[in-house]
Amino acid sequence: MSRLPSYLSLPERIWHYMFWIICFLVLFFLVFPLLVITPLSFNAVPFFTFTKEMLAFEPEGYSLVWYKEFFTSLNWQGAVKNSIIIAFFATIISTFLGTLAALGLSREHMPFRTLIMSLLISPMIVPLIISAAGMFFFYSRIGLQGTHLGVILAHAVLGTPFVVITVTATLTGFDNNLIRASQSLGASPTKTFFKVVVPLITPGVISGALFAFVTSFDEVVVVLFVGSYKQRTIPWQMFSGIREQISPTILAAATLLILITISLLTTLELLRRRTERLRGVSPS
Amino acid sequence: MEQSPDKNILVTADGIPLKTSLARAQRRSKFVAFMMVFPLLFFIMIGFIVPIVDMLFLSIDNSIVNRILPNTVESLKNWDPYANELPDEAVYASMVDDIKKAKKAREHTKIGTRLNYESSGFASLFRKAGRKVQKIDKPPYKEALIKTDKRWADIYTWQVIKQNSSDLTDGYYLAAFDFTRKFTNGKVEPLPEKDSIYIKLFFRTLLLSTLITFLTFVIGFPVSYMLANVPTRISNILIIFVLLPFWTSLLVRTTSWIALLQQEGVINDFLILIGIISEDGRLAMIHNATGTVIAMTHILLPFMILPLFSVMKTIPKSYLRAAISLGAHPWVAFWRIYFPNTGPGIGAGSILVFILAIGYYITPALVGGSSGTFISNRIAYHISNSLNWGLGSSIGVILLVIVLFLFILYDRIIGIKNMKLG
Numbered sequence: 001m002s003r004l005p006s007y008l009s010l011p012e013r014i015w016h017y018m019f020w021i022i023c024f025l026v027l028f029f030l031v032f033p034l035l036v037i038t039p040l041s042f043n044a045v046p047f048f049t050f051t052k053e054m055l056a057f058e059p060e061g062y063s064l065v066w067y068k069e070f071f072t073s074l075n076w077q078g079a080v081k082n083s084i085i086i087a088f089f090a091t092i093i094s095t096f097l098g099t100l101a102a103l104g105l106s107r108e109h110m111p112f113r114t115l116i117m118s119l120l121i122s123p124m125i126v127p128l129i130i131s132a133a134g135m136f137f138f139y140s141r142i143g144l145q146g147t148h149l150g151v152i153l154a155h156a157v158l159g160t161p162f163v164v165i166t167v168t169a170t171l172t173g174f175d176n177n178l179i180r181a182s183q184s185l186g187a188s189p190t191k192t193f194f195k196v197v198v199p200l201i202t203p204g205v206i207s208g209a210l211f212a213f214v215t216s217f218d219e220v221v222v223v224l225f226v227g228s229y230k231q232r233t234i235p236w237q238m239f240s241g242i243r244e245q246i247s248p249t250i251l252a253a254a255t256l257l258i259l260i261t262i263s264l265l266t267t268l269e270l271l272r273r274r275t276e277r278l279r280g281v282s283p284s
Numbered sequence: 285m286e287q288s289p290d291k292n293i294l295v296t297a298d299g300i301p302l303k304t305s306l307a308r309a310q311r312r313s314k315f316v317a318f319m320m321v322f323p324l325l326f327f328i329m330i331g332f333i334v335p336i337v338d339m340l341f342l343s344i345d346n347s348i349v350n351r352i353l354p355n356t357v358e359s360l361k362n363w364d365p366y367a368n369e370l371p372d373e374a375v376y377a378s379m380v381d382d383i384k385k386a387k388k389a390r391e392h393t394k395i396g397t398r399l400n401y402e403s404s405g406f407a408s409l410f411r412k413a414g415r416k417v418q419k420i421d422k423p424p425y426k427e428a429l430i431k432t433d434k435r436w437a438d439i440y441t442w443q444v445i446k447q448n449s450s451d452l453t454d455g456y457y458l459a460a461f462d463f464t465r466k467f468t469n470g471k472v473e474p475l476p477e478k479d480s481i482y483i484k485l486f487f488r489t490l491l492l493s494t495l496i497t498f499l500t501f502v503i504g505f506p507v508s509y510m511l512a513n514v515p516t517r518i519s520n521i522l523i524i525f526v527l528l529p530f531w532t533s534l535l536v537r538t539t540s541w542i543a544l545l546q547q548e549g550v551i552n553d554f555l556i557l558i559g560i561i562s563e564d565g566r567l568a569m570i571h572n573a574t575g576t577v578i579a580m581t582h583i584l585l586p587f588m589i590l591p592l593f594s595v596m597k598t599i600p601k602s603y604l605r606a607a608i609s610l611g612a613h614p615w616v617a618f619w620r621i622y623f624p625n626t627g628p629g630i631g632a633g634s635i636l637v638f639i640l641a642i643g644y645y646i647t648p649a650l651v652g653g654s655s656g657t658f659i660s661n662r663i664a665y666h667i668s669n670s671l672n673w674g675l676g677s678s679i680g681v682i683l684l685v686i687v688l689f690l691f692i693l694y695d696r697i698i699g700i701k702n703m704k705l706g
């Protein structure tokens with residue numbers, strides 16, 4: 001917060017402080033729900049609310065029982081396993097296909113670039129409920145509904161636009177002279193690709209892959225329709241948990257997901273700084 | 285460069301004209317580029333575009349009657365449904381025949397289920413006919429079929445079948461707009477007020493989405509302004525407050541709002557603690573439209589702040605200073621100089637939030653109750669509860685058309701290439 005210039009009138013000063021109060025209230029509104037959910041997950045009783053013991057900071061008010069439930073119950077453990085399997089394979093498919101396509105799209109002589117680009121990112125634009133409905137109707141007819149493969153393919157479709165966009169963005173700052181230099185010095189196209197192109201686009205590929213992973217890991221609408229109980233993921237389990245029996249195990253799962261989010265966000269930020277450093281721009 | 289026809293054509297070392305050689309190289313380059321994009325294009329086509337197009341067909345497909353009752357449909361061709369006369373013996377004979385075959389293929393209940401969406405009672409009618417039709421082996425079929433259920437003597441039954449005997453139908457779209465085609469005279473009429481739900485639901489979805497967009501704008505604008513005008517060192521830290529919820533699982537945020545807003549929840553407890561409301565006066569902030577609006581405003585707020593912030597960062601601070609130094613009151617300077625420059629950001633943020641809001645499913649389903657659900661909840665209902673896939677598809681297609689229209693608008697204003705991922 002910068003120091004106020006001395007020539008400001010009283011109403012201007014009041015407005016200045018009001019403005020900052022408004023801004024902090026909004027920032028508070030943004031993170032407050034995430035801050036509340038964490039202590040609630042240590043609740044000793046099966047409610048979504050602070051008990052008197054909790055407010056008095058008495059140890060009896062807190063417990064790890066919901067975390068124990070999360071790590072031991074068959075429902076949740078199956079969900080964790082499915083989430084990881086589905087997100088892992090979906091990420092591999094979308095990263096591989098997306099990176100290849102982004103490399104193609106960034107070449108000088110790509111025909112129908114705009115049309116193809118808009119087709120490729122369409123899964124990001126169409127509301128999830130519509131994608132989920134379309135995939136449900138189609139996948140149930142070809143026998144993919146209620147299979148791991150079906151959910152993996154559906155999530156790969158949803159993840160590719162992120163990979164295409166991030167890798168294309170990395171390639172916009174790409175200096176094609178580097179390729180020419182490498183080839184003029186006698187490197188084969190393959191060698192050029194692995195020694196020059198790959199190291200430069202890796203940050204873009206990794207952040208694209210992270211986006212794809214998070215998309216699959218968080219996604220619930222498509223998995224609700226294309227999947228079934230056998231394909232239940234963590235969000236699936238949370239959704240049905242909220243609808244059926246509310247238990248703070250959901251809050252424990254939510255807290256763990258927030259931790260994962262924070263670590264992913266940190267990774268992305270580090271990657272962004274690396275890209276900028278490689279491009280010779282100092283991180284701001 | 286001007287070249288005379290024969291000897292002055294530029295050639296490469298191996299004697300091929302340069303122009304040809306270049307064209308060949310470019311063709312190869314084009315081909316390579318396309319082959320790199322092709323796997324993904326193919327994948328998206330099969331995994332995404334085909335299902336969407338398939339849904340489009342599903343919303344107009346009505347081939348089931350024609351497929352299961354082919355002979356009946358054929359014999360009904362000469363029957364005038366509005367002449368107030370039952371079909372003749374031939375039609376009944378083909379119906380008995382069709383039901384026998386359908387029974388063998390175990391499909392007679394399917395046709396009943398399909399026609400039940402048009403008019404209730406058909407499911408039981410066909411189930412009954414399937415049970416009794418085996419005993420009918422000689423004419424007169426008319427009397428025999430009517431003996432299984434007297435509804436077969438009702439002209440209305442035949443009018444329903446006749447109206448659904450073509451392979452394509454606009455019936456699902458009529459239903460999605462609360463219209464119906466009267467079986468008795470074939471005229472399209474609006475449904476009575478008490479039965480019409482879809483127009484109301486579309487209207488509510490648009491209204492609440494507009495409200496949510498407006499709220500995210502009002503709340504998001506000051507924060508974006510602040511983030512864009514503090515030193516980068518500080519804004520890098522403060523933007524975490526925006527990015528953290530942006531990246532947190534949607535279900536986590538919805539769950540938090542349930543914990544906060546419910547009757548026995550944190551906010552109600554707090555208000556009682558400080559004495560604003562009494563124990564009996566707990567506010568109903570969830571399972572209604574209020575819950576949907578609060579939770580979705582919070583969830584979509586980052587989508588407003590991030591584009592606003594990135595546009596505001598590009599507006600030079602000297603503009604405002606120049607206006608003020610030329611004598612404009614700070615408010616006037618802000619309103620006439622700064623605000624118009626944020627236009628693209630407001631446009632991008634608003635359309636983005638609005639597009640996301642009208643297709644939202646999870647949050648309205650969990651916190652919306654009955655007054656806060658959206659049109660997407662109706663699609664889900666038709667997929668998994670009523671199993672009326674045709675109607676579900678037609679609502680989906682209408683929603684898709686609205687979203688695509690908005691997206692084209694977005695593309696016109698901001699350009700698809702400027703899409704940022706925060």
